[in-house]
Amino acid sequence: MKPILPAALLTTALLAACSDAPTTPTGQAPRPAYVSAVQVTATDTPASVSRRLGGTILSWPTDCTDSCSALVGLNERPSAALSAQGVGRVERNRDVFxxxxxxxxxxxxxxxxxxxxxxxxxxxxxxxxxxxxxxxxxxxxxxxxxxxxxxxxxxxxxxxxxxxxxxxxxxxxxxxxxxxxxxxxxxxxxxxxxxxxxxxxxxxxxxxxxxxxxxxxxxxxxxxxxxxxxxxxxxxxxxxxxxxxxxxxxxxxxxxxxxxxxxxxxxxxxxxxxxxxxxxxxxxxxxxxxxxxxxxxxxxxxxxxxxxxxxxxxxxxxxxxxxxxxxxxxxxxxxxxxxxxxxxxxxxxxxxxxxxxxxxxxxxxxxxxxxxxxxxxxxxxxxxxxxxxxxxxxxxxxxxxxxxxxxxxxxxxxxxxxxxxxx
CATH class of the missing domain: 3.40.50.200 (Peptidase S8/S53 domain)
Incomplete structure (x- = not known):
């Protein structure tokens, strides 16, 4: 993985790397096979939704007073039972763009x-x-x-x-x-x-x-x-x-x-x-x-x-x-x-x-x-x-x-x- 550096150290790190800027991939974020926009409410938490769906929370709404959606990564398509729990359209995630x-x-x-x-x-x-x-x-x-x-x-x-x-x-x-x-x-x-x-x-x-x-x-x-x-x-x-x-x-x-x-x-x-x-x-x-x-x-x-x-x-x-x-x-x-x-x-x-x-x-x-x-x-x-x-x-x-x-x-x-x- 590339190091996650504080902003104050970023310029120094980049200048130090100037003579040999990255030429090969150094890391990759988790890439679930599927992704879905899941309806959540103000009482939901990332942990509770992750447990319920068996997925990875990729993004969470910052201001959810009523009903809004979170982006959830899934390694397999959800069952019919899970689909009834607010799982929206499930899409293929990897290499689509x-x-x-x-x-x-x-x-x-x-x-x-x-x-x-x-x-x-x-x-x-x-x-x-x-x-x-x-x-x-x-x-x-x-x-x-x-x-x-x-x-x-x-x-x-x-x-x-x-x-x-x-x-x-x-x-x-x-x-x-x-x-x-x-x-x-x-x-x-x-x-x-x-x-x-x-x-x-x-x-x-x-x-x-x-x-x-x-x-x-x-x-x-x-x-x-x-x-x-x-x-x-x-x-x-x-x-x-x-x-x-x-x-x-x-x-x-x-x-x-x-x-x-x-x-x-x-x-x-x-x-x-x-x-x-x-x-x-x-x-x-x-x-x-x-x-x-x-x-x-x-x-x-x-x-x-x-x-x-x-x-x-x-x-x-x-x-x-x-x-x-x-x-x-x-x-x-x-x-x-x-x-x-x-x-x-x-x-x-x-x-x-x-x-x-x-x-x-x-x-x-x-x-x-x-x-x-x-x-x-x-x-x-x-x-x-x-x-x-x-x-x-x-x-x-x-x-x-x-x-x-x-x-x-x-x-x-x-x-x-x-x-x-x-x-």
Missing amino acids: SGGGAITAVMGGNRAYITGQQQDPWEGGNYRAIPENTPRWQKIGLERAQAMAPGLGEGVTVAVIDSGIDLLHPAFAGALSAPSTWKDFYAGDDLPQEEGQSGGAYGHGTNVAGIVLQVAPRAKIMPLRVLGPDGSGDVAGVAQAILYAADQGAQVINLSLGSVENSSIVQDAVRQVAERGVYVVASAGNENQDRISYPAALARSKGALGEFLLSAGSTDLNDLKSSFSNYARTLEIVGPGENVYAPYPDGRIASWSGTSMVSPMMAGALALSLGQGLTVAPKDLTKKLAESAFDVYEHGANEAYRDMLGVKGRVDLVAFLSRTTQQ
Whole structure:
């Protein structure tokens, strides 16, 4: 297991590990085969429910005055007798979610840039852009958008629920939330450090967090780890991380992950945070299927769930659907998700392709608008982002995917900010 360190010792421990950051998995939290949201009352206790159901309490409501639910892990499906005791829908727990995307290039740590000028090292994480991304940022109008929103996302915390990040990467210096808010739900500790080695999901979360910061450089990243080195994650970890992020003050949650099946437990977690006014952006998946992954597929639901949840797919630099991107009439927006450069573990830069890379662009867009001040109702913000997009169906383009690449298509940050923020 990774050591669970007091916050005061965390920086020292990370610096001491700088020369040999974790490269192999060091631990894992208990992973029950099944998980259920169990109804509990104010008279119940974690111990009594655990004994009654023969399960492990994964989360417990902090303020339960009447009837609410606890998350319980079970090693086998409950009997009919137990089901009558308040056990809700029982779901498969292990490896239901996966992070999408494929790494396309890795460059050495001496490649770092500040506003187009080569620097060594990353100058405390204050970089604005990586030149290799210039065509992508020009496509979505990032430079002008940042001029329109000079706060650059300041005061906004974006929770990146992913494979962890490289906590030692210079790009994140001064850009992370307080260490007391970090959590690793996969390993069961408070150090959400990327683990593994080249391949799999190694570097995925680091890339995603770096994309958020390129769009909204003054936002804070809250790193929460739910995916293992192979990119898979459990229902319980994803649901807990979503609720935890909102409890810790995140205004935006990025989910560059998904599942082919809907989890009612994760759906309920997204609904709960949405009803609290927290935005959730989820990637559509990379199987080139005419259906998008969950929870992204829920983004056009009625009520707060649909209003505060946004689904994101991928196009290329010609605004044509990426060969890998899922598509559907429920997809709300797309963006340039191919060969997107961002930080990579060990102080390096790497490019990835996937709908996972588009989701943090949208999270960054929301951070820009929130940091600038809204002129629209909060519940209308994701709708405005989708409706202000560039029309990717013009002149017969993407005809085979008409109305399945978003409400209109590819994100246009300038149009979005002009319609939603104080100028």
